[in-house]
Amino acid sequence: MDLSSINPVLLVASLMVSATPILFAAIGELVVEKAGVLNLGVEGMMITGAIVGFAVAVTTSSPLLGFAAAALASAVLSLSFGVLTQYLLSNQVATGLGLTLVGLGLSSLIGRPYEGIKSPTLPDIHIPVISDLPVVGPMLFQHDIMVYVSIALVAGVWGFLKYSRLGLILRAVGESHDAAHALGYKVVRVRMAAIFFGGACAGLGGAYLSLVRVPQWTEGMTAGAGWIALAIVVFASWRPWRVLIGAYLFGGITVLQLNLQAAGLQFGVEYLSMSPYVITILVLVVISARGAHGAPASLGRPFHASS
Amino acid sequence: MIRLEKRPQPSQVWTVMTPVLAVFLTMIVGGIMFAMLDTPPLEAIRIIFWDPLFNTQFASFTRPQLLVKAGPLILIAIGLSIGFKAGIWNIGAEGQYIMGAIFGAGAGLAFYPSESWLIFPFMIIAGAFGGFLWAMIPAILRTAFRTNEILVSLMLVYVAEAMLASVSQGLLRNPEGLGFPGSRNLSQWDASANREIIAGSGMHWGVLTAFIAVIFAYVLMTRHIQGFNVRLTGEAPRAARFAGVIPARIVIFCLGLSGVLAGMAGLFEVAGPAGQISIDFNSGYGFTAIIVAFLGRLHPVGILLAGLLMALTYIGGELAQLMLGVPGASIQLFQGMLLFFLLATDVFINFRLRIGRTEVA
Numbered sequence: 001m002d003l004s005s006i007n008p009v010l011l012v013a014s015l016m017v018s019a020t021p022i023l024f025a026a027i028g029e030l031v032v033e034k035a036g037v038l039n040l041g042v043e044g045m046m047i048t049g050a051i052v053g054f055a056v057a058v059t060t061s062s063p064l065l066g067f068a069a070a071a072l073a074s075a076v077l078s079l080s081f082g083v084l085t086q087y088l089l090s091n092q093v094a095t096g097l098g099l100t101l102v103g104l105g106l107s108s109l110i111g112r113p114y115e116g117i118k119s120p121t122l123p124d125i126h127i128p129v130i131s132d133l134p135v136v137g138p139m140l141f142q143h144d145i146m147v148y149v150s151i152a153l154v155a156g157v158w159g160f161l162k163y164s165r166l167g168l169i170l171r172a173v174g175e176s177h178d179a180a181h182a183l184g185y186k187v188v189r190v191r192m193a194a195i196f197f198g199g200a201c202a203g204l205g206g207a208y209l210s211l212v213r214v215p216q217w218t219e220g221m222t223a224g225a226g227w228i229a230l231a232i233v234v235f236a237s238w239r240p241w242r243v244l245i246g247a248y249l250f251g252g253i254t255v256l257q258l259n260l261q262a263a264g265l266q267f268g269v270e271y272l273s274m275s276p277y278v279i280t281i282l283v284l285v286v287i288s289a290r291g292a293h294g295a296p297a298s299l300g301r302p303f304h305a306s307s
Numbered sequence: 308m309i310r311l312e313k314r315p316q317p318s319q320v321w322t323v324m325t326p327v328l329a330v331f332l333t334m335i336v337g338g339i340m341f342a343m344l345d346t347p348p349l350e351a352i353r354i355i356f357w358d359p360l361f362n363t364q365f366a367s368f369t370r371p372q373l374l375v376k377a378g379p380l381i382l383i384a385i386g387l388s389i390g391f392k393a394g395i396w397n398i399g400a401e402g403q404y405i406m407g408a409i410f411g412a413g414a415g416l417a418f419y420p421s422e423s424w425l426i427f428p429f430m431i432i433a434g435a436f437g438g439f440l441w442a443m444i445p446a447i448l449r450t451a452f453r454t455n456e457i458l459v460s461l462m463l464v465y466v467a468e469a470m471l472a473s474v475s476q477g478l479l480r481n482p483e484g485l486g487f488p489g490s491r492n493l494s495q496w497d498a499s500a501n502r503e504i505i506a507g508s509g510m511h512w513g514v515l516t517a518f519i520a521v522i523f524a525y526v527l528m529t530r531h532i533q534g535f536n537v538r539l540t541g542e543a544p545r546a547a548r549f550a551g552v553i554p555a556r557i558v559i560f561c562l563g564l565s566g567v568l569a570g571m572a573g574l575f576e577v578a579g580p581a582g583q584i585s586i587d588f589n590s591g592y593g594f595t596a597i598i599v600a601f602l603g604r605l606h607p608v609g610i611l612l613a614g615l616l617m618a619l620t621y622i623g624g625e626l627a628q629l630m631l632g633v634p635g636a637s638i639q640l641f642q643g644m645l646l647f648f649l650l651a652t653d654v655f656i657n658f659r660l661r662i663g664r665t666e667v668a
Contacts, residue, residue: 105640
């Protein structure tokens with residue numbers, strides 16, 4: 001094995017790229033869960049975003065249009081989950097699973113003509129001076145725009161939940177929907193908006209995967225990224241900045257694992273490729289063993305104004 | 308104005324009616340989908356739902372397939388349904404299915420080329436144990452640390468898939484296979500083959516086990532105290548605790564049972580229809596079984612019917628691919644839609660629609 005082939009600068013740079021899809025999906029899901037809704041369909045929304053974004057980017061040769069279309073498509077798809085769980089009061093766990101299955105089917109149906117095509121990629125931005133800094137420049141300041149958008153989104157969600165009135169209402173809805181309803185807030189409407197936002201974020205994450213990270217379309221390419229995003233929300237104890245940390249840690253593991261494979265570590269490729277999932281489980285165990293969760297009190301509970 | 312009004316008690320009629328309605332709605336929307344794909348919708352629906360059973364030319368080939376496909380689905384779904392009743396969400400049945408196949412095949416291949424009749428029963432036990440072991444990971448983590456079993460069981464599917472890739476290239480690779488990945492063919496080795504009990508019917512030992520599981524689950528859920536405890540835990544967890552039901556035991560029981568059944572399903576598949584351990588051995592039965600469990604109303608008899616229906620869509624889907632060039636993914640979408648429509652129409656079990664103004668009581 002040749003560890004010297006692993007370049008720390010490139011490692012950090014590719015870590016940020018590999019963490020971005022999960023970061024998008026996780027920060028969206030955080031808002032959804034803060035509103036008291038457990039949407040297990042992240043995987044399905046992500047993969048729908050991945051193919052819609054890819055298809056639009058290839059047809060229009062504009063990656064940014066691809067991202068916009070992906071966000072819209074996944075958000076619209078997530079509304080089906082919203083209608084089912086919020087208006088028709090279906091079980092959230094089952095509906096989320098259904099959304100994942102629908103998303104996987106839908107994506108491979110749309111994606112058939114797009115297999116094996118290369119997508120137009122986003123150019124890396126170049127900021128005068130700081131992008132040219134030695135070491136730090138290529139590590140942090142030579143990425144494409146979406147990496148920074150994802151970080152800005154985390155900051156935005158943090159500010160929104162902590163300082164804005166609407167954020168307070170959203171948290172109230174998530175903590176006690178009955179109390180929020182009694183105060184006259186529209187519980188269902190707030191939740192629908194949160195679900196819509198979560199869907200859009202998952203779509204962006206999926207599109208980042210197919211347009212930048214890979215950049216290609218293959219069937220089932222999300223490979224559990226949506227589920228890992230769900231785990232990261234738990235890991236983060238429902239706090240935005242910790243979602244960022246969680247996603248980057250996870251991205252780091254993924255990249256390191258790939259680098260070790262490339263460096264020819266004599267330790268089964270299969271064991272390395274299962275490591276992100278095993279580590280996710282271990283992290284979940286550590287977090288849950290610690291007890292204090294900070295999960296929204298109404299998470300996953302259905303709301304009907306009459307009962 | 309249309310609004311929902313809670314029923315005093317769940318409607319019996321709708322409990323039976325919603326799956327039928329959901330299938331009907333899926334056919335309509337699926338038909339629209341096929342029309343958009345430039346396939347004649349009515350013909351596609353006929354090929355999927357009618358031809359596999361009644362077509363004069365090839366129904367005799369496809370009918371046995373119905374049992375072959377329904378067997379694992381029913382077996383897995385029965386296990387899942389008991390957990391779902393208790394609010395325990397094992398969605399990693401696919402992983403338990405894979406581990407059952409690996410353990411079972413490994414146990415059998417250890418004795419190759421012996422011809423003892425004991426090998427097949429031993430493989431079944433090993434397969435069940437493999438599934439059980441894999442399900443115990445989320446079960447123990449949940450009871451010891453309150454870790455979410457949904458995420459853990461699902462993550463373990465990816466771990467199991469990596470294991471499958473590993474053993475089919477290493478540990479269980481056929482030494483006479485010219486270095487190609489994949490194990491020896493179990494269905495061609497007399498001692499390990501999961502044969503048809505009645506030739507030409509598709510009825511292999513796994514299908515028989517699935518039918519036994521249906522009866523077992525029915526007795527358990529309606530006549531046995533443990534079944535009552537499971538249902539009580541799902542419907543009123545606090546009441547269950549006051550009644551002396553220990554939640555940890557229910558978690559272990561539900562996950563263990565579903566693991567055993569999924570593991571056995573994997574073994575029967577690998578020793579029969581699939582024949583060997585290979586990288587792409589698993590085909591999503593573990594996930595489709597979730598749909599089967601819900602479509603069957605989490606009731607054993609319902610699951611039996613739902614499993615047959617879902618098997619029909621698999622076979623019909625393959626036929627439609629062959630005859631109309633319908634993409635394979637559209638069947639997956641079809642199945643997902645079925646679950647969606649079912650969950651949507653389920654609202655009528657507990658609520659009724661009120662149209663017009665309602666007076667204040």
